[in-house]
Amino acid sequence: MMTILVVEDESDFAESLELLLTRHGYRVIVAYDGRAGFEKAVAESPDLVLTDLMMPIMDGQELIERLRAHPATRRIPVIAMSASHQVDRADMLRKPFEIGELLARLRRALRDR
C-alpha cells in the first residue's frame, strides 16, 4: 500500500483529502504545518508528499527545499497545492482542483518516481 503524506493547515480540507485518498487505497499520514510535515517525512518515508504552500510555522516552499536537502527524503516526489499564483510548475496543483485531476497526478508521480 502506497503511503501519502498530506501537509495541509486547513484541517477540514486535510481530513477530506485523508478520507478520499484512503478510499482510493492509499495509506495517509497528515501534518498541519511544514515543520511537522518534514518531521513525519523523515520518520515515515512516505511514497509521496502532497503539500499546501501557504502554511504556518514553515511554508510549503521551505518544506520542499528541506525534503530535497535531506538524504532520507531527497527522492520522495512532491506535489504542491496552492491557491496563489505560483502554479506554473508541473508538480503543482491549483486550488480548488478536481478530484480526478488530483488522483491522476498522484498516479503519474508515483509511477514516474
Added chain:
Amino acid sequence: MHGARLETGIAGLDRILDGGLLPGGLYLLAGCPGSGKTVLSNQVCFELARRGAHSLYLTLLTESHARMVQNTSSFAFFDRAAVGASIVYASAHPALRDRGLDGLRLLIDAEIQRLRPTLVVIDGITAVSEAAASNAEFRHFLGKLRATLELHGATALLCMPAPEHDQEATQTMADGVLVLVERTVGRRSVRELSVAKFRGSTHLGGPHVFEIGRDGIRAYPRAEAILGRGLVGADASQRRMRFGVARLDEMLCGGLPSASSTAIVGAPGSGKTLLGLHFLAAGAARRENGLYLGFYEMPERLLGQAERIGIPLRRLREQGRVGVRWIPPYENLLDPLVATVLEEVERRRVRRLFIDGLEGLTMSIAFGARVPAAINAFANELRVRGVTTLLSIESPILHFDAAPFGPESAFVENLILLRYVRRRAQLERLLSIVKVRGSDFDSSAHEFRIGPAGIEVERSSDSAEAILADMAAATSTTISPMDPADGSPAAARRGARR
C-alpha cells in the same frame, strides 16, 4: 500612513476612523455572515500589500483559503501576485484543536515573528472563546495577543459574528469595535457600518452606509456628519450669476448671488427645467462649468429639449463645459448620491449646479428623519465650495400654497415661483421671485412664455396684474369674495373655505 495611523485604504472608512486604525491595536470586526467582514479584511490586506506591507490572515472556522481567494479574486483590489507573498493565509484551527489556547497563542507569536506582518486578521475568533475553559482564560489569551501585537507593532482585526453573540470579554479587551449590519429598508437592503468603540481616537459616531461593489467596500460617512462644516467666505456671495433671461436678471438685480442655493418651485411643465438650462448655458458663456443632475429627464430628451430653445447643450457637454448626469430615482441611497455629486463637482470644477428634482434626493433612502439635516449639510457644502445651486421643486398644477416643501426649505436662500393661472379657458404662466437672501429684488409677478428662444419674461408686470385681476374677479363672482390683500388663487381658495 497618516501620522501614527494605519490607513485601511478603504474610501470613507479612514474618514470615519479619523485617519485609520491605531498601529498595534486590537480591533474587532463584528457582523453576521455575509455582512462584509471577509471582504473588508481582505481589502485592507491587499491595500497594505500595494503599499509594500505584509499581512497574515489566520482562519479558525471559515471557508477554505482557496475558496476565499477565489471569491476575493473578482474584486478590483485583488492581486494574485500578493497571495502567498505579501499576504499569507494560514489555518490556525489545528493548533487550537490540538493544543488549545496556548498552542494557538504560540502559533500566532511564531507567525508574527516569522512574517513580521503589519496586519494580522484572525477570522473566526469566536472559536477561541468557545474553546476557552473560562472567560478568564479567554481574557488571558487576548491580553497576551495584545502584548505580542504591541511588541511587534502589528495591528489585529478579529472577525466575529454580531456583537450580541459575543462574550463581553472580547469587547472589553479590544481597542475598537467595528460593527457591520445589513438591514432592510422597504424592499431594499442597506449595509451600514458603525464604530461602537475606538480607544485613543475620535471617530464619526453612528451608522454610515457602505456598499460592496467591484472595487470592494466603499463607506460613505453620513453627509450631515462631515459636510457643510466649512465657512463660506465673506465675498463668496458678492458675484451675480445671471440666467441670461433678460427681464429675470433685472428682477434679481443682476442675477442670483454666487454660492447660494435657489429653489425653482413650479407645476409640472411650468418651465423649471428650461430655466435651469438657461442658467447653465449662461454660466457656460462665461466659462463657468456647470452640472445638470436629473432624476426624471433622460439625457437624450433633455438634450433635445435644450436644442429646441437654442441652447447647445450637446456641444457644451462635449466640450466638458456642462456635465449631464442622470440618476434614475429608484432605490438610491442618499449618502452615496451626495458623495457622487460632490466628486463630480470637484472633478469638473463646477460653479453652477442644477439639481432637477429635489424629490430625487428626498426620495432616496436615508432613513426618514435624516433627510432635512443631510440635505442642509449638502447644500452648505456646495456653498462652502463656492457652487451656486439651483433646485427644482414640483408643486401642484394650479394651486400653490405658501409652503410646498418641507423642512428642507431651511437651506433655500432664494425662491423663484413659476405658476400656472387659469384665465378663462387659457392657462397663463407667471413668474415671481419670493425671496433672495441679503439682496433686493423685484417681487412683482411677471407673465412669461416659452418660445423658440426659451423663457421670455414680460418686461412689465402689467399683463400679470391683468391676469390676476381677471382671475380674481371670476373667482369672486362665482365662488366667494376675493381676499383684498392678495389676488392669488391661494388667497381666493382661502376665501372659498371661509
